[in-house]
Amino acid sequence: MEILLPRYLQQRRRRWYAVLDIPKTLRPQFGDKPRFVQSLETESISVAERRVLSVVASWKVRLEAARTGKPEPSVDLAQVALDWREALDAAPDTDTRDRYELILSDKADKAEEKREGAGVELFKVATRQWLETGEMVEDWLQTLDNEPKTIDMKRSDLKRFSERFRLTLHVERKAVQRWVDHLRSQEHLKLPTIRRIISACRGYWSYLQRLDYVPDDAEPFRDVVPRPAKKSKRDIAERRQPFSDSDVVRLLNASVAQKDENLARLIWFGMWTGCRIEELCALRVTDVSLDRFQINDAKSEAGWREVPIHSTLAPALERMCAESTDGYVLSGLTENKYQDRSNAVGKRFGRLKTRLGFGSSHVFHSIRKTVTTQLDAAGIPEAVSARIVGHDIPTLTYGVYSGGAPFEVKRDAIMVLSYPLQELDQPASFGST
Structure with a gap:
């Protein structure tokens, strides 16, 4: 007996x-029943085959509404099409497929009688003469070697894309240009965000071209986003600014006052090294030696480096390593779903600096700018x-051919860092005096 979809049809x-x-x-949410069951009111397999897919499509809409918490939309012919x-695809032979x-x-x-x-x-x-725009997204994402957070961002961008263009045949340059204009004027997205979205769309589109799902000569994303303009005075003013030396001490005192030990240690660690917040939070005790530590998981090749330990930092760093309970120098930090240990403590720093009156141009990265200044x-x-x-x-000479500055030179350089430590409320807690 030939059965259309064993998962969907059952004879009783x-x-x-x-x-x-x-x-x-x-x-x-459905009374704990294990499955939907509905009579198709027929003993004919051919009639059952005509009726089953629309019934199943309506159930899938109900399941999606239950999963997302959103109201049930009307049954979408797109889901019916995918079921068909x-x-x-599952047809066992040509005759069955023809039927x-x-x-x-x-x-x-x-369907045509109801809506042209x-x-x-x-x-x-x-x-398969037409392709649903979003149906190959997950396959493409699996080919990428990106961090999970980047993958999720691209998935989100392509969801936005496929909601705008349900079918690939609708993806034309003028239509994409109108979409970009809509993102700017109606959704008020900034140009860097739009460039990121279009970049994800372009990468996905190239993947579809390689699989011959869309024409090779189609270039719907060419020049649809304006090129970066020359920075205005406002842009320059809003750029990340360094904290002053006294401001760094103020931040440190405020973190101690609110008894946030990990945040205080993070600030103290950053002000004597100039490291990125992610680098500090990911640093393991095994990467620290007597007079230096190794950054082995930076975001760029230049970031993989050996950092001298400032003499003022050394006592606190030694204590942090000795007291670690999880193998990290900054012990006890929580991780988000991307195994990022800097997320929560970074948000606490953001609330702290806002409370002290600093705006969007000052972030934890500003301490890094303080060090370089x-x-x-x-x-x-x-x-x-x-x-x-x-x-x-x-530069070619230093960037390509140089083997790097000797450790002694870097150690002497980092020793120039200094702060008004007399302004510290509890200097002894950091081993500075």
């Missing part, structure tokens, strides 16, 4: 029924400073 006492399993996590595509296509054609005619163009879309999506003011050569804080060195 000669009558055909539509069936669909309910995921265990959603069953409480699955049926056509399915006749049934599909009949259903498409009825709906039947054509149903038939062509089901028979001090190195610059002391006349430390840029190549040496870059080796300490992990900046790229653009």
Whole structure:
């Protein structure tokens, strides 16, 4: 006996029924029943095949509404089309597929009677003549070697893209340009965000071209986003600014006053090294030695480096390593879903600096700028400073051919860092005096 979709059709006492399993996590919302079951009111397999997909599609809409908490939309022909595509792909032979296509054609005619163009879309999506824009997104994402957070961001960008353009045949340059204009004027997205979205779309589109799902000569994303303009006075004013030396001490005192030990240690660690917050939070005890520590998981090649330990930092750093309970220098930090240990403590720093009156141009990275400002003011050569804080060195001589500054040179350079420690409320807690 030929059965269309074993998962969806079931015969009981000669009558055909539509069936669909309910995921265990959603069953409480449906009276704990394990599956949907509905009689198709027929003993004919051909009639059952015509009726089952629309029934199952309506159930899937209910499940999605239960999963997301959003109201149930009307049954979407797109889901019906994908169900039919699955049926056509599963057809055991050519004769069966031809029979399915006749049934599909009949259903498409009825859809066309209700809304012009709906039947054509149903038939062509089901028979793979047209592609749903978002249906290959997960396959593409699996080919990428990005961090989980970046993958999630691209997934979000492409969800926005596929909601705007349900079918790839609608993705044309003028339409994309109108979408970009909409993102700017109606959704008020900034140009860097739009460039990121279009970049993800361009990468995904290239993947579809390699698989011959879209034409090779189609360039719907070419020049749709304005090029970066020359920075205005406002842009320059809003750029991240360094904290003054006294401001860093104020932040430190405030973190101690609110008894946030990890935040105080983070600030103390950052002000004597110029390291990024992610580097400090990810540093392991095993990467610290007597007079230096190694950054082995930086965001760029230049960031992988050896950092001298300032003599004022050394006592507190030694104590942090000795007291660690989890192998990290900054012990006890929580992780987010991307295993990022800097997220929560970074937010606490943001609330702290806002409470002290600092705006968006001052962030934890501003302490890094404080360090580089001090190195610059002391006349430390840029190549040496870059080796300490992990900046790229653009020149061919130093950036490509140089083996790096000797450790002694970097140690002497970092020793120029100084702060008004007499302003510390509890200097002994950091081992500075």
